Amino acid sequence: MQLLPSSSRAVGVLTLATAAALLAPGAALAATPAPSPTTGTATTTTTSPTSPSAPTTSGTGTASPTTPGTTATGTPSPTGTTTASGTSTAASATSTASTTAPRSSTNATSPKVAATTSAADPQVPFGGGTSPKALLPGGTSAQAGYAAGFIVRTLAARGHHYNYPGGTYFDGGNTIDAVLGLDGAGLGSTEAASAYAYLTANVGGYIGTDYSSLYAGPTGKALLAVVAQGGNPRDVGPTHVDLLAELGKSLGAAEPGRYSDLPVTGCGYSPCDYSNTIGQALDVIGVGRATGAVPQSAADYLLAQQCADGGFRGDLAAAGGACTSDVDATAFAAQAVIGLLGASDPAAVKALSFLAARQAANGGFLNGDGQYNANTAGVAAQAFAAGGRPVELARAQQFLASLQFDCTATAGLRGGIAFTAADRATLTAKPGDTAALDRALRATPQATLGLAGGDLLTVTSDGASTAAPSPTCPTAPATSTSSTSTAPAASPAATTTAAAPAAPAAASATPGSLAFTGADIAATAVLGLLLLLGGIAATVLARRKGAHA
Known part of the structure; x- marks a missing residue:
């Protein structure tokens, strides 16, 4: 069945849009820098109690x-x-x-x-x-x-x-x-x-x-x-x-x-x-x-x-x-x-x-x-x-x-x-x-x-919650002979079960969450690239068919 020029163009545009939707989040994730620890000096000694005279x-x-x-x-x-x-x-x-x-x-x-x-x-x-x-x-x-x-x-x-x-x-x-x-x-x-x-x-x-x-x-x-x-x-x-x-x-x-x-x-x-x-x-x-x-x-x-x-x-x-x-x-x-x-x-x-x-x-x-x-x-x-x-x-x-x-x-x-x-x-x-x-x-x-942004002048137990958060870390991919793998868990920064407090003003920029790894974007990027190439091809085909109609 032969497609009309307008149909080919529509398919091409739709394919390009899908490719962009898949590639954009991957690019954003890939551009996110991971915090790196600062370099400090070695160790310290801690004196433990010994006797009543010291x-x-x-x-x-x-x-x-x-x-x-x-x-x-x-x-x-x-x-x-x-x-x-x-x-x-x-x-x-x-x-x-x-x-x-x-x-x-x-x-x-x-x-x-x-x-x-x-x-x-x-x-x-x-x-x-x-x-x-x-x-x-x-x-x-x-x-x-x-x-x-x-x-x-x-x-x-x-x-x-x-x-x-x-x-x-x-x-x-x-x-x-x-x-x-x-x-x-x-x-x-x-x-x-x-x-x-x-x-x-x-x-x-x-x-x-x-x-x-x-x-x-x-x-x-x-x-x-x-x-x-x-x-x-x-x-x-x-x-x-x-x-x-x-x-x-x-x-x-x-x-x-x-x-x-x-x-x-x-x-x-x-x-x-x-x-x-x-x-x-x-x-x-x-x-x-x-x-x-x-x-x-x-x-x-x-x-x-x-x-x-x-x-x-x-x-x-x-x-x-x-x-x-x-x-x-x-x-x-x-x-x-x-x-x-x-x-x-x-x-x-x-x-x-x-x-x-x-x-x-x-x-x-x-x-x-x-x-x-x-x-x-x-x-x-x-x-x-x-x-x-x-x-x-x-x-x-x-x-x-x-x-x-x-x-x-x-x-x-x-x-x-x-x-x-x-x-x-x-x-x-x-x-x-x-x-x-x-x-x-x-x-x-x-x-x-x-x-927590506190000090000794104001610290209080008033209003404290019983919660004691623990980081939710990515899980290792499951071993399998198939081409699919287990998706990693969401990073702790994105995992919440309660309303989060408002972020501070930009002038007081403070560090982000713990440096946990995020989702794997490789597969998404490859799929998006293939769709992008397909969309270009469909668009070119539509233009050619339109010129010889």
């Missing part, structure tokens, strides 16, 4: 004296404070449950309790000032969601808490970071509540009161967790610890305005007091959020730790003398200063500018060991979030996202955050590396708050 440091945080601890029951244990962390992303959240109502960004999560007042030490209002917050993604991000899922899985597998690496001592600081990370992501609320319950049941061991001592930094961190979870800071745990009263005893014990470890002397080893700037900042934030005010002397003492370059020193000292700034201490102190004076205050601006000047091209920060790491980037991201610095925040978030385990890692690691790029490579190749895994367990909770 201090321990947790990550990049506060050192505190150690005391004997037990395991299974999670009773008394040594602790130090660890750094928090965080980053937000432009990608929308992936959730396995329906979304909750928008969560409040106010500084109050539970009714304020009465502050301890003194005529000699007036109170400074605490609330974050009047400066606008950074333009951040509404709700959580895909990266924060997957990190939250990792936290939920690893906490549940360890009895709803973390221990110090290589030991059986309850690590209260890291567990608090996990609770705050889940609260910031707005996910995993059931596991966050279980971990919080474990913390409160063992709070005396964590802050030292079980041993007639007090660790000032851990006490402030515990206070912050209680406030974020909506608890009563004056009645914590089975022993009804009054965290505010304990900190009140600590204030000024060593020198005016300083929150110190107790006893300051006569503890049986030297020194007795390991309090530092990170702990002072945590105490100021915890007291401020719990009561709405901070003793003037404590605020003044923290401000006295600021160096001429805008950063804050790590070790507490009276005004004057040499002052060497520390990035981690500055990130915590900046948040406290913003809570006291507002983000537009010169002291806050100088601290944030100090951090911005030390942010590398990869978005990360060097710690005292010379490593670009998740902990330092995380706490800096919190400071940028609190201070309304979306550009610096986005860069820190991109660095944190580059350290996240994707589908190239084993299922148990996916969603977690490696301490460094070197650790990420190590665990991807050798998932059983204990030292690198221990560091990831400590880095992920501290990074998650920043991935």
Whole structure:
């Protein structure tokens, strides 16, 4: 049967259109760049608790004296404070449950309790000032969601808490970071509540009161967790610890305005007091959020730790003398200063500018060991979030996202955050590396708050979902003698069962989803090319037939 010229032309046009429809999505997918991890330095050493006569440091945080601890029951244990962390992303959240109502960004999560007042030490209002917050993604991000899922899985597998690496001592600081990370992501609320319950049941061991001592930094961190979870800071745990009263005893014990470890002397080893700037900042934030005010002397003492370059020193000292700034201490102190004076205050601006000047091209920060790491980037991201610095925040978030385990890692690691790029490579190749895994367990909770765009001034469990997302990775093609194969699963970025929050403004461009592989487009491209050639041939034939009709 001979086709008329018009029919041949119609067939040609239809064939060309079909070919274009098949080729266009393939071209778009092929043009999508895959994120690549940044290069970091090698490893770090983590000091685990040893004896009552030696201090321990947790990550990049506060050192505190150690005391004997037990395991299974999670009773008394040594602790130090660890750094928090965080980053937000432009990608929308992936959730396995329906979304909750928008969560409040106010500084109050539970009714304020009465502050301890003194005529000699007036109170400074605490609330974050009047400066606008950074333009951040509404709700959580895909990266924060997957990190939250990792936290939920690893906490549940360890009895709803973390221990110090290589030991059986309850690590209260890291567990608090996990609770705050889940609260910031707005996910995993059931596991966050279980971990919080474990913390409160063992709070005396964590802050030292079980041993007639007090660790000032851990006490402030515990206070912050209680406030974020909506608890009563004056009645914590089975022993009804009054965290505010304990900190009140600590204030000024060593020198005016300083929150110190107790006893300051006569503890049986030297020194007795390991309090530092990170702990002072945590105490100021915890007291401020719990009561709405901070003793003037404590605020003044923290401000006295600021160096001429805008950063804050790590070790507490009276005004004057040499002052060497520390990035981690500055990130915590900046948040406290913003809570006291507002983000537009010169002291806050100088601290944030100090951090911005030390942010590398990869978005990360060097710690005292010379490593670009998740902990330092995380706490800096919190400071940028609190201070309304979306550009610096986005860069820190991109660095944190580059350290996240994707589908190239084993299922148990996916969603977690490696301490460094070197650790990420190590665990991807050798998932059983204990030292690198221990560091990831400590880095992920501290990074998650920043991935969610949160900070210590506003983090709250209000409105959090029970969901704990896990990446949905492509499946391997089925082995078959036929020419067809099993189609890969959709990438996690495209798999959602809940309405996703709005993407952030273009000005605060943040990283996308985990770097998972997408669908195979080769077959589609070949079919489209064949149809394209066929369409051209049909069109040419139609023109020839039309000319000789």
